[in-house]
Amino acid sequence: MAGSTLASPSAEAGAQADAPAATGRDTWRRFRRHRLAVVSCGLLAVMVLGVLFGGLFWPVAIDEIDFSAMLQGPSLQHPFGTDDLGQDLLARMIYGGRISLAVGFAAMLIATLVGVAVGALAGMSRGFLDSALMWLTDLFLSLPQLPLLLLVIYLFRDRLKEVFGVEGGVFVMIVAVIGGLRWMPVARLVRAQFLSLREKEFVEAARAQGAGPLHQVTRHILPNAIGPVIVAATIEVSAAIIAESTLSFLGLGFPPDIPTWGRLLFDAKDHLDVAPHWALFPGAAIFLTVLSINFIGDGLRDALDPRRVL
Numbered sequence: 648m649a650g651s652t653l654a655s656p657s658a659e660a661g662a663q664a665d666a667p668a669a670t671g672r673d674t675w676r677r678f679r680r681h682r683l684a685v686v687s688c689g690l691l692a693v694m695v696l697g698v699l700f701g702g703l704f705w706p707v708a709i710d711e712i713d714f715s716a717m718l719q720g721p722s723l724q725h726p727f728g729t730d731d732l733g734q735d736l737l738a739r740m741i742y743g744g745r746i747s748l749a750v751g752f753a754a755m756l757i758a759t760l761v762g763v764a765v766g767a768l769a770g771m772s773r774g775f776l777d778s779a780l781m782w783l784t785d786l787f788l789s790l791p792q793l794p795l796l797l798l799v800i801y802l803f804r805d806r807l808k809e810v811f812g813v814e815g816g817v818f819v820m821i822v823a824v825i826g827g828l829r830w831m832p833v834a835r836l837v838r839a840q841f842l843s844l845r846e847k848e849f850v851e852a853a854r855a856q857g858a859g860p861l862h863q864v865t866r867h868i869l870p871n872a873i874g875p876v877i878v879a880a881t882i883e884v885s886a887a888i889i890a891e892s893t894l895s896f897l898g899l900g901f902p903p904d905i906p907t908w909g910r911l912l913f914d915a916k917d918h919l920d921v922a923p924h925w926a927l928f929p930g931a932a933i934f935l936t937v938l939s940i941n942f943i944g945d946g947l948r949d950a951l952d953p954r955r956v957l
Contacts (some may be wrong), residue, residue: 655700677950681768684946686938694936698744698818707738709906718922728924729915731797734885739906740929746901747908750822750938754887757881762833769834770841771860781838788831796890799824817901825890841871874951881944885937892933908933 674741679685692947715735727736769780799821841864844850850867859868894900895909896916903910909931915925 651696651872654657664706672765674950678946681942681949687942687946690935691943694932694939695748696758698741698748701741702738705737705741707735709734709739709742710904711735711738715836718855718918720922720924728922730911730922730925731918736911736925736928738909739911740932743906743908743911743929744932745820746905747891747933750825750882750891750907751819751888751936754829754890755827755880755883757822758829758883758887759833759876761826762830762875762879763837763852765830766834766837767841770838771845771864771868777838780834784831784834786957790828792890794827795828796824796894797899798899814901814905821891821894821900824826825872825887829883829886829890833876833883835938836871836875836879840875841868842867844871850871874947877951878944878948881940881947885940885944888933888937888940 689935712732713729715726716729718729719725719733722728726735727740729735730739765780765784765833769784771775773778797882801822804817807820809827810816819887845868848861853863853867880908891900891907892909892912895907896913901910903906905913906914911929912926912933915922915929918925
């Protein structure tokens, strides 16, 4: 990654233009060697496309009650079976998957942006500001996350529902709380990268030519630190999906009429002996999604490591 930044100022324009493309090809070549990551990309793409467009191919209402089909197992009429009200689980999983994945990626975005901002500011500063930001990071790391999540939900759930509606209020609250409590590892990682990169020769050369701190960060340091950040972001997606599922399983997430994967698990816990399929399919969806994202993160870690042999 640092190779394109360290290029000589006297290099020809054509060679400079070809460097990013070559780096991209090398990264893709290394990523393809990680077979589990490639398979995970395909699996995750299938799941994302399934929850986004599955309703077009399976147009069953998520709240259609059929007491004659209560707790039925998988069949041609109901591929994933039904719940205790006879509602089709496939339709409910398609609908709930959109919310679970949206929570994961939105919370990841918040955690990454906050973590990069705090880590970059701490890594570029010296003295009191760096110490204060790291003290704040350590403070948040020491807080018990699940009890804090529960406390914030109890305090602000009703207020946010009044402003954004029931579904919107819960979504904003869960995304903000999960994202607001997951930025610390990203901040520490970015700070460590900045402390190392700001002393490199190419940054010193840019500083000697009159480049200001903002220019150094945006043009030289951050592009070379983006690889570990991307890997950390994939981990944050998994953590956010698990956190949302945990809250929904505890009955503190989305309301019962919004069937996220975690909520489906919560509803199925009392019927495991007679309808294990009710918990099996949403549990498998959470497991496969988190596993795929983790393998993709492993592949990106290997592909973005400039020390690996092509």
